[in-house]
Amino acid sequence: MAIGRKEDLEQARAQHLADEQDVMVTVLSDRQLLIPGFVDTHIHAPQYPNCGLGYDKPLLEWLQAYTYKLERKYRDLEYSRKVFNAVVRRTLNHGTTTACYFASLFQDASLILVDAVLKYGQRAFIGKINMTTLAPDDYVETPEETIKLTRKFIESVRSKDCELVEPIVTPRFALSLEMDSMIELGQLVKEYNVNVQTHISENTDEVKQVNSKYGLPYANVYDKAGLLTPKTVLAHGIYLTDEELSLLSQRGSSVSHCPDSNTCLKSGMCDVRRLFSFGIKVGLGTDVSGGASPSIVSAMRSALATSINLSFGQKNYKPLNYLDVFYLATLGGAEDVKQKQNWSSTTQ
């Protein structure tokens, strides 16, 4: 593909015609823009029906009151098909050409999401969720099941031999599993060389519970399990300490900034400039349905608002600008999920 002013394209056209290739020229009007696809680095496909609902509770209560109740419904594969087709079509309509999806706890439903992204041609990382504790009894797996089914899921996705979809190991968060299970997942990550996605330091009560459960800082919990790799995307990261940020930087792990969700669930404000100062790669996530919109443009607006609000309390703080958030929504996200090679140079 060649992109440029009409006159400059003549040379590329002549070259392609000389090579007897088909040439299609699209001339944009003054009101059109050609931009790279957006990357949503954190979205929960099964939570789509709850978009915009249930923001009267903070994270841990919201999970129990609304989220697990909805996610349990995905034993019903017809329901899964309906919602997953809708979420893929909707995110594509919003310009999201790559998405990092938390799929379902259930492997069959997760494979339906794989079929939906293949049907509509979206690039995606799709993870079967791992969760053995801190949820209703009929919505957890045993430690044996969670590992066995994750291995099966990775192999099923890989057997489709499709360049657009990759499995991603998805421990829900440090409170959903015991250390032994996380260590086994870390071993799977190594064995299959797969990406990892999870949540980190989103809410102050969550951080306290993780610290008391493991006697370690949050990032060190994942590190002990071998889950902090250069192909790991960690959602939120609001309350990470300087030591934890140094650790993420050393491991090359990335952060998905989800400002809309951080406001809706009253989690807090993530300082993206601080993450950058530690050399950490950052992309944007809608975090549906913690976030109320499946649109990355909406996440860009929220990222600007959060950064401007942070600047009110800090002298000489330079808030993110439009270019910064456009970067987060495109190349920043692509770097998070290690897909920079699939990005056109228009982004740069």
Ligand SMILES: Nc1nc2[nH]cnc2c(=O)[nH]1
């Ligand atoms: N925002 C968000 N945080 C989580 N932490 C654990 N599970 C979730 C989830 O579904 N959404």
